[in-house]
Amino acid sequence: MANTVLKANNISIVFGGLKAVDNFSIEIKEGELVGLIGPNGAGKTTVFNMLTGVYVPTSGTVELCGKDVTKLNPHKRVELGISRTFQNIRLFKRMSVLENVKVSSNIHMNYSVFDGIFKTKKYYEQEDLATEEAMEILKVLGLEEYINEEAQNLPYGKQRKLEIARALASRPAILCLDEPAAGMNPTETEELMETIKIVREKFNTAILLIEHDMKLVMGICEWIKVISFGKEIATGTPVEIRNNKEVITAYLGE
Amino acid sequence: MIWFKRMNKRNLISTVVGVLVLTLISIFSTKSYELPKILNLIFIYSISALALNIVCGCLGEFVLGHGGFILIGYTTAVILMQQISKLFTKSMGKVYFKEILVYVVRGGELHPMGYVFIILTVIVAALITAIIGFVVGLIALGRLKGDYLAIVTLGISLIFVNVCKNFDSLGGGTGISITTTISSTPLLNLAFLVAILILILTFMGSRFGRNILACRDDNIAAEACGVPVNKTKVIAFTFSSLLAGIGGALLAFVQPQAPTAFGQDMSILFLIIIVLGGLGSLTGSIIAAILIVLYENWFCVQSWVPEFFANNPKIIYGIILVLIMLFRSSGILGKNEFTWNWFYKLFKKKDNKKETLEGDK
Numbered sequence: 015m016a017n018t019v020l021k022a023n024n025i026s027i028v029f030g031g032l033k034a035v036d037n038f039s040i041e042i043k044e045g046e047l048v049g050l051i052g053p054n055g056a057g058k059t060t061v062f063n064m065l066t067g068v069y070v071p072t073s074g075t076v077e078l079c080g081k082d083v084t085k086l087n088p089h090k091r092v093e094l095g096i097s098r099t100f101q102n103i104r105l106f107k108r109m110s111v112l113e114n115v116k117v118s119s120n121i122h123m124n125y126s127v128f129d130g131i132f133k134t135k136k137y138y139e140q141e142d143l144a145t146e147e148a149m150e151i152l153k154v155l156g157l158e159e160y161i162n163e164e165a166q167n168l169p170y171g172k173q174r175k176l177e178i179a180r181a182l183a184s185r186p187a188i189l190c191l192d193e194p195a196a197g198m199n200p201t202e203t204e205e206l207m208e209t210i211k212i213v214r215e216k217f218n219t220a221i222l223l224i225e226h227d228m229k230l231v232m233g234i235c236e237w238i239k240v241i242s243f244g245k246e247i248a249t250g251t252p253v254e255i256r257n258n259k260e261v262i263t264a265y266l267g268e
Numbered sequence: 269m270i271w272f273k274r275m276n277k278r279n280l281i282s283t284v285v286g287v288l289v290l291t292l293i294s295i296f297s298t299k300s301y302e303l304p305k306i307l308n309l310i311f312i313y314s315i316s317a318l319a320l321n322i323v324c325g326c327l328g329e330f331v332l333g334h335g336g337f338i339l340i341g342y343t344t345a346v347i348l349m350q351q352i353s354k355l356f357t358k359s360m361g362k363v364y365f366k367e368i369l370v371y372v373v374r375g376g377e378l379h380p381m382g383y384v385f386i387i388l389t390v391i392v393a394a395l396i397t398a399i400i401g402f403v404v405g406l407i408a409l410g411r412l413k414g415d416y417l418a419i420v421t422l423g424i425s426l427i428f429v430n431v432c433k434n435f436d437s438l439g440g441g442t443g444i445s446i447t448t449t450i451s452s453t454p455l456l457n458l459a460f461l462v463a464i465l466i467l468i469l470t471f472m473g474s475r476f477g478r479n480i481l482a483c484r485d486d487n488i489a490a491e492a493c494g495v496p497v498n499k500t501k502v503i504a505f506t507f508s509s510l511l512a513g514i515g516g517a518l519l520a521f522v523q524p525q526a527p528t529a530f531g532q533d534m535s536i537l538f539l540i541i542i543v544l545g546g547l548g549s550l551t552g553s554i555i556a557a558i559l560i561v562l563y564e565n566w567f568c569v570q571s572w573v574p575e576f577f578a579n580n581p582k583i584i585y586g587i588i589l590v591l592i593m594l595f596r597s598s599g600i601l602g603k604n605e606f607t608w609n610w611f612y613k614l615f616k617k618k619d620n621k622k623e624t625l626e627g628d629k
């Protein structure tokens with residue numbers, strides 16, 4: 015039996031009277047690739063924000079690798095093994111590609127201010143290790159030729175990949191991708207889905223993938239959860255989801 | 269000594285040579301009457317500008333009360349000096365205490381003990397300023413979001429200036445002034461500047477600096493990458509206060525009088541300097557500090573300069589700010605740095621460029 019990495023128990027959140035997410039539950043095991051789909055405005059990003067700690071749910075709990083993290087800050091949750099990308103790209107625009115990735119490596123470093131200022135052996139050991147690891151990740155995502163480029167100068171598709179690279183550097187047990195294919199053309203999208211598969215195997219992480227276009231996730235996800243207007247309407251394998259009447263109605267109504 | 273192995277030897281040698289040249293200039297400047305004052309101000313203003321740039325440029329938060337922290341460093345140094353001098357004078361007599369710090373026969377030249385005395389005073393003043401900065405940062409950055417830091421620091425600096433105004437021991441209505449006459453040298457101020465520049469460069473190159481830059485570009489993404497955003501901001505602000513305290517304390521040994529308006533004037537002046545040099549560019553701050561000091565202390569006192577400028581030296585700052593915003597909103601260097609690589613490339617093309625003062629990595 016694989017261990018559970020992420021578990022949400024009946025989480026709900028209310029924004030000024032509007033129940034954006036209503037009693038959402040999910041349980042993801044080690045190494046699974048799970049899809050979370052639903053029409054625009056269904057509440058997918060809001061679910062991510064509760065899982066990663068940007069919002070505290072109005073009710074319900076979130077568990078990460080067996081620990082209750084419902085009220086924990088986002089940066090503390092990263093240390094426990096969750097990381098994410100954003101629907102609207104949020105890179106460190108004026109930092110280099112390599113530095114972007116190394117920001118996430120910081121949680122694995124523990125050298126002191128003294129080590130940093132006097133550049134001790136410890137400083138170099140930890141920084142070199144982080145650089146090596148970052149280079150490896152960047153290679154997998156096909157970004158190794160851009161390492162010294164400022165993030166804002168990358169082409170759009172590469173920026174999306176850099177976000178994934180950055181999320182991987184914290185060595186997550188679960189990686190949450192919020193519409194990673196948004197704004198990409200069909201060829202780029204297909205290539206990205208391949209990359210996601212490779213990433214899961216290489217870095218040994220579970221992946222929760224948000225998409226509003228359901229065809230995309232059908233190909234790679236083991237199972238899928240569908241939400242509409244903040245409520246879960248179906249869970250199942252891609253085949254089950256494709257033939258689910260409620261899902262079809264929700265999408266036709268979009 | 270891994271850093272030594274890894275460093276580009278040409279750049280290392282260039283830096284050492286640059287610093288040596290500056291050291292010689294600093295030592296021999298004391299033969300002249302005007303030069304030491306200008307050099308002192310250049311070095312000290314550079315330190316204070318670098319301090320502000322850490323928060324405004326590297327962290328990307330706006331600060332309106334930087335002068336308040338400089339004033340805290342200044343006042344602390346003055347009070348320390350007065351108290352220590354009183355203490356020693358009581359036990360061994362005024363003349364003897366002074367003899368420990370300066371060579372009385374050589375017209376008040378600093379004795380090595382005088383250097384030690386100044387350095388210790390500066391360090392204590394800087395630590396006190398850093399503690400106050402830490403508390404302010406905790407309140408302003410840890411609990412409030414948005415542009416509150418600007419307002420809170422403005423408030424703190426107003427409070428401090430007015431407290432000083434109302435307590436005679438802190439200067440009173442006329443501002444604080446030093447009664448003990450020991451003044452520092454360009455050499456000492458240069459040493460502080462070089463040490464601080466190295467300190468900032470190494471700090472910003474560490475994981476702490478990376479966190480600060482990540483917060484500047486995107487708070488939410490930084491938090492999502494495991495950066496403790498609030499803590500990082502408080503660290504950056506405390507670091508900046510520490511350096512502002514050093515700048516203020518050093519100023520106490522070259523400018524024995526701080527007028528009451530000092531705090532506010534300094535806040536504006538250093539904002540102008542870092543905007544002129546380029547937000548986030550450390551070497552830009554230094555270049556801008558040089559320009560401003562030369563303008564105020566050299567240009568404005570020349571006999572051929574129209575009296576209007578001499579009487580209103582600050583009028584040009586308004587013009588500079590507007591011009592920068594209109595034509596080069598990123599400042600002289602933008603976000604770039606002066607580096608030796610850039611410098612030597614320039615050198616290859618044409619030989620007539622003069623060496624810029626500061627050595628980078």
Ligand SMILES: Nc1ncnc2c1ncn2[C@@H]1O[C@H](COP(=O)(O)OP(=O)(O)O)[C@@H](O)[C@H]1O
Pocket residue numbers: 029034052053054055056057058059060061
């Ligand atoms: N911070 C917020 N304040 C108020 N309403 C919000 C907030 N965040 C999201 N919502 C609302 O929650 C609903 C779900 O949004 P979202 O999670 O972004 O949808 P999706 O990602 O599925 O497209 C939307 O109606 C949106 O307007």
Ligand SMILES: [Mg+2]
Pocket residue numbers: 058059060101
């Ligand atoms: Mg969304």
